[in-house]
Amino acid sequence: MKVPTCLLSLAVIAHLVHATIWQNDQARTTDYPVTVIDPSQYELQTYAPNATELSYKGRWDSKFISCAPGLKFGFTGEYVVITFGPYTTNATLIGYRIDGQDWQFTNVTANATHLLVSPSTAGINITTPITPSTFELRVTNWAYGIQIASVSVSKGERIVRIPNFDRTIEVIGDSLSAGQYATLEGLASYAYGLGAGLGNTEYTITAYPGICLFDKRCYGNLRGMFYQWYYASDVSGRAIEIYGDNPELWDFSKQPAADIVVINLGTNDANSANNVTTSGYVSQYTKLIEGVHTVYPNAQIILLSLWEGFGAVGNTYEQANAFVPEIYGIYEYFNSKEYLDQPVLYDHATNSTYISEHPTKPFVSYFNTTGLMQHNDIGPQYHPTDVGHVKVASHLIQYIKIKFGWILYATGPEVQHDTLYWNDMANY
Template sequence: MKLSSVVAALASVVSATILQNGQVRITDYPDTVIDPAGYTFETYSPSAHEISYKGRWDSKYISWWSAPGLKFGFTGEYVAITFGPLTSNTTLVGYRVDGQDWQFTNITIGATHLFVSPSTTGVNITAPIDPSTFELRVTNWAYGVQIDAVHVAKGESLFKIPNYGRTIEIIGDSLSAGQYATLEGLSSYTYGLGAGLGNTEYSLTAYPGICLFDKQCYGNLRGMFYQWFRTSDTSGRAIDIWGDNPEVWDFSKQPAADIVVINLGTNDNNSANNVTTAGYVAQYTMLIEGIHAVWPRAQIILISLWEGFNTIGNTYEQSSGFYTEIYKIYEYFNLPEYLSNPILYDPVKNTTYKSFRPSAPFVSYFNTTGILQHNDIGPQYHPTDVGHIKLASHLIQYIKLKFDWVLYATGPEIQHDTLYWNDQQDY
């Protein structure tokens, strides 16, 4: 969803301030910058096969979209990363060792940051024969980092961490990117869904203000119908780095998605963007056909739109957009005549073609009606942290019941700083 502040946010300098209910939130994140000359490191290039990149990263090792990250195993008691000149200055990242809680720090362009040292919680708890796992995630949707080098102590090593056996892709706009949530990408329902399933690879291809239809919407020069097939998002920094010729995304870089969740159309449904219903339906249909061409075995879930709440008399009522249209798209892909002769989309030639190969049903519909209440939507018309958690929880249960996915997240923290409790019995 797009508000007047989105355009300003795209052009503004990165801020380390987090607001909570209009008040500045005390963060006290540690300054992890070090002088590498004071350490003896074993250094790996960003192309080292031991490093697994999560989400979308380009050929310059620059991160894009929401909550991209990296993961690797390491021995020893030190992990440091040097960030390149195309890093957004003061970008907030979350990082952790194994199943410990997220820690946070702001990244400095061109600096080396020490993330793990002998004082880090969790270091050396793992049995000596097993390497510890290091994970880093960019919290913001508009900014990113560039990896220049990864360091461990001299004589120590990085290890490749095998991918989990299942993968989920979420495609969306600001509602899915986590805009206005406390930690943005790491507070979003999309991250909560991917991490909350447990033992699941996830990629959050979402960006605020973007339309599904391929046109300029709220400062985004292209729609998701075009941009999903590209590596970078629609941010100003993407234009600065790649101009009007972004890299085509190589889908072989990541495991094929088993489930794809699509939540698009809120910006298309705004009269300011002039997207016709016919155009929206046509390109939504072709986007699904393109996804099916890329990942023929993926199950695709279409999410019904919620557009906040209106006052009706002395109560509230949820509003929606393209409600009938999205449901009819779902029905279309489940028609016997479609499944017996499915149509696919080729983004290179921008044309559709018949596959002449029967397809099993692969499109499902998730109705959001009744999940959120009016107080789950913040003043900026986006879900609160609690709203995101509710959406993620319902989607997790939907996927569990419909696709028989086992839930594996049984301990490590997912949403950070959401542990609220009362320990006063007399109040």
């Protein structure tokens, strides 16, 4: 669960060893198109990164630098061009699409301009066009990031702000939520599958590989999520190079308040190499929940039980677990009469607790992940396969639908890319 330095998809690895991955009777494509252009050769209408028409998803700092969230806006015309600033990690793989089309991919470069939509883009010249079209961008790799320098469309055309959806979900986690070692990482994780799979939902994934919940150094991360959740940047080496010892506090008012917060933290804390005590874990988990509740007082918070992979036992496999009674005990505490009658809230700004003036209704739920995955749903690096992520996301979607009455709106546009596996060859 260390922070990746250069994560390669299974398809790329296969390419490097001159093998071929067959999918739908075709070789899997990983040589994504080169989209760099010379903008002087085009007539463009250019917008600064602070244009109000641009809707930034997830956490971006004041210089429009991000680790791996996204960008969304409407546009008229047939071109979308984005220039990436100097703080963009070279060769960062981004996914992008218009309207209900499938994700497209390209590797972007610092201080370069990329043509992402043109008249040849699928869906741009349909008979009954959607006006304006919607452009969406997501970064796949959670160790890399981009900086938006400008957004351009055809001369005489315009960009349009797309209103936010009426409901918002946030996932707080580590590499398991970030999608580390999944084929498309951030766009293959259960957290992304949950947010996108619900449909008509704003989603934020605050998750970093290797991070502990407890505020200490873990696998190269200088701080834990107990601290880091309040900041705009992540805990990667890239962030340290940019911000040094002065990261920007995250302004929670920049995004809609979360209606549901999913927390999946503790896998790295449970590793003996990181020396996190059980009492320390429980204490800071409790205060993190109180902090989240202070920022999002109307949010429902779902605590996920941890999955620790599978080990061979005799002639079968068994799932390992960690912090099982501790996480369930935290859930019980927040639903106890003791807490609800006199709720203690945590104020990060003053690093203190205070007593709320009014009793609160239960807002913490427990989601047991045991049994959702089997041993072949966990890859060699102890992280879910693409199928494993789909299983967790699917069960969470149904849990949220049943418990909170959320309607499922995802009825067409692609969610998980490159997971359309099928076989129509009868003789094999």
